[in-house]
Amino acid sequence: MYIGMDIGGSKIRGVLVEKSGKMLSNREVATPKSAREIDESIMHMIENLATSASVSKIDIKGIGIGTAGSIDKTKGIVVTAPNIKALSRHPLVKNIEKGSGLKVVLENDATIALIGGWWQGHGSKFRNWIMLTLGTGIGGGVIIDNKIYTGQSGNAMEVGHMIIDYNGRKCRCGNSGCLEQYASASALVRNTEELLASDKKRESSLRERMKDEELSAQMIYEEALEKDEVALEVLKDLATYLGIGVANLVNLFNPEAIIFGGGVSEAHKIILPIVKKVVKERALAGLKESTEFLPIKDQAVIPAMGAAKLAIDSLG
Numbered sequence: 343m344y345i346g347m348d349i350g351g352s353k354i355r356g357v358l359v360e361k362s363g364k365m366l367s368n369r370e371v372a373t374p375k376s377a378r379e380i381d382e383s384i385m386h387m388i389e390n391l392a393t394s395a396s397v398s399k400i401d402i403k404g405i406g407i408g409t410a411g412s413i414d415k416t417k418g419i420v421v422t423a424p425n426i427k428a429l430s431r432h433p434l435v436k437n438i439e440k441g442s443g444l445k446v447v448l449e450n451d452a453t454i455a456l457i458g459g460w461w462q463g464h465g466s467k468f469r470n471w472i473m474l475t476l477g478t479g480i481g482g483g484v485i486i487d488n489k490i491y492t493g494q495s496g497n498a499m500e501v502g503h504m505i506i507d508y509n510g511r512k513c514r515c516g517n518s519g520c521l522e523q524y525a526s527a528s529a530l531v532r533n534t535e536e537l538l539a540s541d542k543k544r545e546s547s548l549r550e551r552m553k554d555e556e557l558s559a560q561m562i563y564e565e566a567l568e569k570d571e572v573a574l575e576v577l578k579d580l581a582t583y584l585g586i587g588v589a590n591l592v593n594l595f596n597p598e599a600i601i602f603g604g605g606v607s608e609a610h611k612i613i614l615p616i617v618k619k620v621v622k623e624r625a626l627a628g629l630k631e632s633t634e635f636l637p638i639k640d641q642a643v644i645p646a647m648g649a650a651k652l653a654i655d656s657l658g
């Protein structure tokens with residue numbers, strides 16, 4: 343048995359699986375603020391995954407972990423994680439191996455989503471396809487001729503930092519106008535706050551809900567489904583920028599499919615028709631007609647499953 347974990351900007355998800363891909367248990371916790379607490383959360387989760395499936399820890403062969411940010415696989419560290427600042431330069435692999443006594447393999451969060459989609463999702467149907475994960479930031483991964491393309495150090499496809507407006511919004515990476523400043527969950531929340539603040543008279547069901555709860559991408563999506571105009575406007579804006587990024591990817595890779603995962607992809611019913619329209623307007627003829635745009639299958643667990651698959655293939 344193997345454990346797969348997906349450490350995101352807001353949540354840590356873990357699964358315990360058999361080599362065949364059968365899931366035995368799965369757990370989710372909020373991502374803590376400090377690196378020490380993140381290590382502790384992971385250690386607790388390993389125990390919980392084992393006990394809730396009545397599995398002895400001795401039978402667990404290894405752990406695959408995917409984190410947001412860029413990573414150094416040989417050193418087993420997270421190099422920079424703009425969306426989980428505490429993990430920057432953090433020796434995650436060493437700490438978890440020491441704490442659990444298990445072998446740990448580290449990967450980028452977008453790559454584990456890609457592997458999960460390849461193993462058990464829509465990706466198994468295609469030979470050339472791209473995964474985009476739209477969460478706190480935006481990640482990406484590409485399968486070329488049925489092989490994962492990772493780049494020289496495993497950090498290829500930093501789609502979130504594709505520059506789409508060189509005079510645009512400042513990004514956490516230090517650059518300006520990166521795609522994730524327009525099309526991530528964090529961008530969605532910030533743009534909504536700015537829109538509501540710029541026109542205090544404009545009615546929105548979001549204002550009511552914000553009296554009791556913090557504004558979130560999920561809330562904006564829920565209100566968009568109820569036809570709230572502010573929520574629809576910000577989601578349409580997000581989808582337009584995303585469409586421009588996607589049109590660039592279609593021109594570069596000529597993929598059979600682009601699969602959308604991450605929290606924002608839950609709003610695919612609103613986002614994907616606009617993405618398709620922008621691609622139709624902007625990508626090259628001969629490339630744009632044959633690409634399929636799909637939401638990820640089983641969003642909550644596919645990335646963690648991909649991390650487990652990575653552990654199976656690397657440690658098994």
Ligand SMILES: [Zn+2]
Nearest residue numbers: 503513515520
């Ligand atoms: Zn950036």
